[in-house]
Amino acid sequence: MAAEPKARTAPAAPEAPPSPSPSPEPALARVQALPSWLLNRASARGRRLVTEALARDGMRMAHHAVLSAVADLGPVAQAELGRTTGFDPKDMVGLLNDLQAQDLVSRAPDPADRRKNAITITPAGRRRLAKLAELGDEANEALLAPLTPAERTLFVALLTRVVEGDD
Amino acid sequence: MAAEPKARTAPAAPEAPPSPSPSPEPALARVQALPSWLLNRASARGRRLVTEALARDGMRMAHHAVLSAVADLGPVAQAELGRTTGFDPKDMVGLLNDLQAQDLVSRAPDPADRRKNAITITPAGRRRLAKLAELGDEANEALLAPLTPAERTLFVALLTRVVEGDD
DNA sequence: CTCCAACGTTGGCGATACCCACGTTACACG
DNA sequence: CGTGTAACGTGGGTATCGCCAACGTTGGAG
Numbered sequence: 302m303a304a305e306p307k308a309r310t311a312p313a314a315p316e317a318p319p320s321p322s323p324s325p326e327p328a329l330a331r332v333q334a335l336p337s338w339l340l341n342r343a344s345a346r347g348r349r350l351v352t353e354a355l356a357r358d359g360m361r362m363a364h365h366a367v368l369s370a371v372a373d374l375g376p377v378a379q380a381e382l383g384r385t386t387g388f389d390p391k392d393m394v395g396l397l398n399d400l401q402a403q404d405l406v407s408r409a410p411d412p413a414d415r416r417k418n419a420i421t422i423t424p425a426g427r428r429r430l431a432k433l434a435e436l437g438d439e440a441n442e443a444l445l446a447p448l449t450p451a452e453r454t455l456f457v458a459l460l461t462r463v464v465e466g467d468d
Numbered sequence: 469m470a471a472e473p474k475a476r477t478a479p480a481a482p483e484a485p486p487s488p489s490p491s492p493e494p495a496l497a498r499v500q501a502l503p504s505w506l507l508n509r510a511s512a513r514g515r516r517l518v519t520e521a522l523a524r525d526g527m528r529m530a531h532h533a534v535l536s537a538v539a540d541l542g543p544v545a546q547a548e549l550g551r552t553t554g555f556d557p558k559d560m561v562g563l564l565n566d567l568q569a570q571d572l573v574s575r576a577p578d579p580a581d582r583r584k585n586a587i588t589i590t591p592a593g594r595r596r597l598a599k600l601a602e603l604g605d606e607a608n609e610a611l612l613a614p615l616t617p618a619e620r621t622l623f624v625a626l627l628t629r630v631v632e633g634d635d
Numbered sequence: 636c637t638c639c640a641a642c643g644t645t646g647g648c649g650a651t652a653c654c655c656a657c658g659t660t661a662c663a664c665g
Numbered sequence: 666c667g668t669g670t671a672a673c674g675t676g677g678g679t680a681t682c683g684c685c686a687a688c689g690t691t692g693g694a695g
Contacts, residue, residue, distance in 0.1 A: 328536035328597060329552065336608050336620075337514035337529065339627040342554075344511035345652085346631065347504035352681095361681090362504065369495035380642060385496065387509075389684060394644060416642040416691045430495060441503050447633040448626060453503075456626045459619060460506040464513065466614040512683085519650095528650090547673060556653065561675060583660045583673040 347444045354440035355433065359403075363388060365433045367396050371406050371422045372430055378417035405429050514611045521607035522600065526570075530555060532600045534563050538573050538589045539597055545584035572596050 332338055351362050366386050371377060374385070383393045397420060400406045405426035411417040422430070445453045499505055518529050533553050538544060541552070550560045564587060567573045572593035578584040589597070612620045 326540060328601070329533070329540045331601065332533045332536045332604070334624065334628075335604060336611055336624055336627065337511075337518045337604070338533070339624065339631055340507065340511040340514045340611075341529075342631045343627055344504075344507040346633065347507045351504045362508075363682090366496070366499045366505070369499045373493060373496045378642075389682095390643070391645080391685085392683075414642085414692070418643070434495070434498065437499070437502060437504070444503055444507075444633070445630065447629045452626060455622075456630070457501065457503055457506065459615060459623045459626070460503065460510055461501075462614045463612065463623070464506055464509045466513065466611070515651095530651090545673075557674070558654085558676080559652075581661070581673085585674070 343444075347441070350440040350444050351437060354436045358429070358433065358436070360399075360429075360433060362437075363392070363396050364400060365430075365437055367393070368400060368405060368422065368426060368430050368433065371400075371420050372427065376411070376419040376421045378411065378414075379420060380417070382420065400426070403429075514608070517607040517611050518604060521603045525596070525600065525603065527596075527600060529604075530559070530563055531567060532597075532604055534560070535567060535572060535589065535593060535597050535600065538567075538587050539594065543578070543586040543588045545578065545581075546587060547584070549587065567593070570596075 348362070355361060355365065363386075367382060367388070370382050370386050374381065379393050379397065380390060382388070382397075383390045386393075388396065397406060397408060397418075401408050403425075404423055407421045407423055408418050409421070411419040445456065448456060515529065522528060522532060530553075534549060534555070537549050537553050541548065546560050546564060547557060549555075549564075550557045555563065564573060564575060564585075568575050570592075571590055574588045574590055575585050576588070578586040612623065615623060
């Protein structure tokens with residue numbers, strides 16, 4: 302059954318869409334060339350680089366992002382931070398606990414709305430933020446090391462459009 | 469302390485490299501423009517798309533990858549699969565359990581080396597693989613929807629080089 | 636005044652990615 | 666021919682990440 306009508310030297314199945322052997326061979330290569338696969342690997346590498354870069358300061362990527370958001374948005378509520386950075390309110394609590402424990406932000410009840418906490422960055426927080434930005438840039442430069450400067454900007458541009466694809 | 473020496477209408481700090489306020493304002497925008505940040509978000513989106521695409525078959529991205537590897541490498545040991553796909557041997561056990569439970573692969577002791585399991589894809593596995601590849605392609609097309617065909621190939625090429633950066 | 640929505644917080648779940656320890660088996664070296 | 670080293674598959678355990686459910690508190694709209 303299913304003999305080889307035209308047995309050649311190369312085991313190539315020219316066309317046979319319905320039945321088995323739809324692809325010549327490299328099913329693995331196909332999967333590993335999938336954008337979703339590549340993005341996963343690249344993301345893992347980036348996370349690893351950033352993580353070990355910020356680990357020296359006892360911080361994680363999330364801390365950097367939240368601290369940046371606090372710096373920008375002045376006194377701001379946790380929920381608002383969660384919306385702008387994309388973190389879950391639950392996780393925001395822990396992140397701010399960490400930042401507050403190191404006096405990088407202050408958490409005071411908002412007098413105008415006592416449900417909210419007014420998060421503000423401290424001078425030490427600003428200093429730390431500058432350092433974190435530097436470390437983050439270093440890690441990202443290592444991440445994009447295989448690309449030329451022109452390719453990097455192009456890569457970031459394409460990546461941005463892919464990310465904005467889900468609105 | 470630390471009053472506002474120059475209270476203007478716009479809080480712009482032109483230049484002051486060594487001390488605080490190294491950037492005018494958008495610290496958050498800087499973080500969110502970092503390749504590591506973008507890769508994280510893009511990867512999450514891709515994973516979500518692929519996950520929900522393969523969920524209809526009760527499979528995950530890892531199953532697709534492993535099944536592809538088995539299809540390519542013929543009868544192959546689990547450790548070899550782990551090396552080529554990048555999965556931990558521990559996790560490979562569970563993945564193969566899932567695939568075997570659905571008769572997509574067969575797991576037999578290798579007569580030549582009784583430490584190893586000879587993993588082989590079944591006819592049902594080949595059929596399923598074709599379907600998985602189709603679903604995976606659909607999800608990836610949705611992922612790269614914001615890009616033109618030319619941009620997609622370029623994007624994949626750049627991504628590949630970034631991934632290969634860690635050798 | 637009453638009801639609904641938002642806030643911060645706690646607890647928990649599922650997936651991913653690791654790392655270590657164990658018994659089994661193969662192989663190389665003395 | 667032993668003997669030790671290493672690889673294999675497997676189970677157990679840990680850390681992080683993203684998410685959802687519930688609850689008490691507070692603000693605001695009707």
